[in-house]
Amino acid sequence: MKIVILLKTAITALKVNVLRSCLTMLGIIIGVAAVIIMVAMGAGAQQKVDDQIKSLGGNVFFVTGAFRQSGGARSASVVKINEDDANLIEKQVPGVEAAAPYLSASGQVIYGNLNWSTEIDGIDNRYFVVRNWDMANGREFTSAEINRGSKVAIIGERLRSELFGASDPIGQTVRVTNFNVTIIGVLAAKGQDARGEDQDDVIFLPIKTVRNKITGVSATNPKSVRFIQVSAYDGEDMDYIEDEMSRLLRQRMRIPVGGDDMFRIRNVSEMIATRAETIQVFNTLLAWVASVSLVVGGIGIMNIMLVSVTERTREIGLRMAVGAKPSDILYQFLIESIVLCGLGGFIGVMIAYGFVFMGNQYDIGAGGIIETQVVLLSLGFSGLIGVFFGYYPALKASRLAPIDALRYE
Amino acid sequence: MSQPLLKVRQAKKVYAMGDEQVWALKGVDLDIHQGEFVAIMGSSGSGKSTMMNLLGCLDIASEGSIAFAGQELSSLSKNELASVRNQRIGFVFQQFNLLPRTSALDNVTLPLLYSKVPESDWHKRATQCLENVGLGSRMGHHPGQLSGGQQQRVAIARALINDPLMILADEPTGALDTQTGLEVMALFQALNQQGKTIILVTHEPDIAQFAKRKLTFRDGELISDEQNSNVRQAALEGKA
Structure with missing residues (x-):
């Protein structure tokens, strides 16, 4: 049940500065949304091509006169x-x-x-x-x-x-x-x-x-x-x-x-597949760019967590004085960072769903398909970013000496 | 005579200030027994805060030995020290050090978060402690909604929650007016009456008069250790 209390503590801490938490999450939100949208577009384009090839009837040539x-x-x-x-x-x-x-x-x-x-x-x-x-x-x-x-x-x-x-x-x-x-x-x-x-x-x-x-x-x-x-x-x-x-x-x-x-033979499936490959390459590239924004978002998280640790040095000192072990402090800040990233990731997924839904509704682009594993992967990845970029600030907090932390001005 | 609760032998503490070494404590011998009410006095820089940090397991002596309830502190790991602070010592600070935007009840519960007390007992224990300091009706209030005296009483309830052997109070009346200061001191005296060992760090001779024993530090040395023949009774003065 300790995890529930840790989560509650994290949410309380994040609520103290709602605007800052939201701005920090924005990096993750945009990153996750962008990755999912790009991958969805790629999957949509691929699906369309597959459908076209299928409706064409498999491996087909057109033979025409020249x-x-x-x-x-x-x-x-x-x-x-x-x-x-x-x-x-x-x-x-x-x-x-x-x-x-x-x-x-x-x-x-x-x-x-x-x-x-x-x-x-x-x-x-x-x-x-x-x-x-x-x-x-x-x-x-x-x-x-x-x-x-x-x-x-x-x-x-x-x-x-x-x-x-x-x-x-x-x-x-x-x-x-x-x-x-x-x-x-x-x-x-x-x-x-x-x-x-x-x-x-x-x-x-x-x-x-x-x-x-x-x-x-x-x-x-x-x-x-x-x-x-x-x-x-x-x-x-x-x-x-x-x-x-x-x-x-x-x-x-x-x-x-x-x-x-005096004739032309066209391998149509191949032509469509080639075009699809171009789209795929483009989408993959965009997905990578989006991942970079996710990493930048992670750095934002790290930055804010460092600020938060400094701001709450006295709180850390007090917690240590009343018996918190270094590992307790480490978990507290790590979970805060994971919550921040996880929540950002969740909102990002919602936004991506919204975007793709609107796109499909109004027939913009090739149509997007959001695959569940991509969503889970993005959520997992944003959680991982929380761990990765939250670890150093949390470690820094856990290594504070109780007296120094208590007397910190 | 029974074994002392705190047994300090040639305790020294050195800080590095740049290239220079500063001896904050230059070899202190001291015994404090269960049930005592001790005031540690001295001007700033006298070593009284350093002494308190060592007694409170917040810091480790550079040399010498300090035994707390028979246990040598210098041999303990960080985690073991944290556990001693959690189970056996209650802290009260000048600035109360309550978590802001957190109810009195949750503030009092905080040490239990780091203890092995089952969660089902938390609420009962915290409520009990708050009632004992006379704040049974303000459990849901945040520190910002409480007066200084009330905040300090929340802090005392927090110090009591794990039923510690000893309470360490660092200038507990420093941020309070005289009247509320008296109320807080009355609370400490009542707790001492119930058998709690209390160590009070202060630079005010007036406040030290509430303790049964006065230790005075100067320049890192214990220069006087005397029983207080004329103990003030805060409860009586408060009513007057």
């Missing part, structure tokens, strides 16, 4: 890649899970008296494999529907809620630009993509349907696609797959050795 290059000048016409390229990549490059052709357009979708402007994408079932995207309701395309270019559609969650609300969309007919399609499936919600666009605001048709009805068939490249999205199995060597795809496509396009690629 601008045609002639005599150093780029012409506007783009080298078209096509469905055959996708099939070939899937068949011939080891480690590839699926290669999905993709064609996009945009336009209005009308149901009854409701209409919604959305993205109209032409795909086949491989797209759902690559994107790691599950059906919430209904079914995928049949191969007959794909081959024939049937007027069937699978819609995203956002489009479903905009057009159908509570009613069941399966089997309903909607008008896409200028033709009717029947809805056969609804996809599970996927949320925002890396650029913050809603991925669920979409209608998927068989790729042939989009080509025939909306984008038109190119005479030179009848099976053209906008890009091919390729997914690799987990744990595969992404660089190797990229090289293999590149080799295959160069061969197929008959690009001579030393000639420029």
Whole structure:
């Protein structure tokens, strides 16, 4: 129970000079709050990147055509890649899970008296494999529907809620630009993509349907696609797959050795991860700067504890005269310093929670995530600062000679 | 004759003042027995304060020996000295030395914090001590809310809480007016009547007259040790 009395003594002593105690704590408060906020920002950014990579569907490449290059000048016409390229990549490059052709357009979708402007994408079932995207309701395309270019559609969650609300969309007919399609499936919600666009605001048709009805068939490249999205199995060597795809496509396009690629392969997960790493480095740096302020706060604590010991020399003398051992005095001042730091740390945590909550509420920054172990660590660390910076003043107090302390003016 | 409570033999104390050595006590022999009321007198620099510090276990003699209740003090560690001060000696100071912004009750309880007395007894003991000095109705007051005489009585209650063998009072009336001084002295005389050994350090001959025995120091030496044939009775004077 002695600890309760020591705590009471410490709080009484700190209450004597409330303003001074608060100002002293401020260093710790700011330090702890800053460290937690920085770490929370870092965790938030990391979480966002993880989500983006996950919604992208794991280890994904984008293969697009490049601008045609002639005599150093780029012409506007783009080298078209096509469905055959996708099939070939899937068949011939080891480690590839699926290669999905993709064609996009945009336009209005009308149901009854409701209409919604959305993205109209032409795909086949491989797209759902690559994107790691599950059906919430209904079914995928049949191969007959794909081959024939049937007027069937699978819609995203956002489009479903905009057009159908509570009613069941399966089997309903909607008008896409200028033709009717029947809805056969609804996809599970996927949320925002890396650029913050809603991925669920979409209608998927068989790729042939989009080509025939909306984008038109190119005479030179009848099976053209906008890009091919390729997914690799987990744990595969992404660089190797990229090289293999590149080799295959160069061969197929008959690009001579030393000639420029007429396609581009982008490892998207890697791009996002790289960006995340930059954010991480930045946040880590800021967290370190914040820790420095925590140490500066600790020095402030030490300073005030030294002043406090000097001010209360007579009290120390009296306590010794009535029987306090040096260790009793040591603990008294040490606990005072720990209480000061602990309280500062606690307030700092509260402020950090407030900040992160407000930030998330008003969508400032990448969003913060406060992890419990970071909070516990900060509290522990501020307590440790109390011990470290409080020890010397407390030791100094405990080493006073009783008579000198009693007679101190 | 029984063994003395305090047995001082050739006690010397030297302070270093820069390069110079100053002998504050130059070899004092002294016996004080249980139940005595002793006044230690002398002008400032006479060595009386040094003597009090040694008797109160606040300091250690440079040479010679001091035995307190049969125990040689020079052989004790800092912690053991603290424990002797806690258990066997009660201190009363000129400036009261109460903790500010702390109730009378908590001030009196302070020595128990450093004792082995179980916490459940603290309140009872402190209340008892405050009632004994006539402050039963002011236990919750802070020193700032008490008069000088009342503060000194709180300090005396604090000195009594561990039922010490001896009370050491350093100029206990120095900060008080004559009337309150008398009240405090009456309290000491009553305690002495109950068998407490009291050592009173003062430079006022008037105050020393309340003690049964007077020791006079000058230049670090005990120059006179006499029984007081004409003890003043504070309780009677206070009423007059």
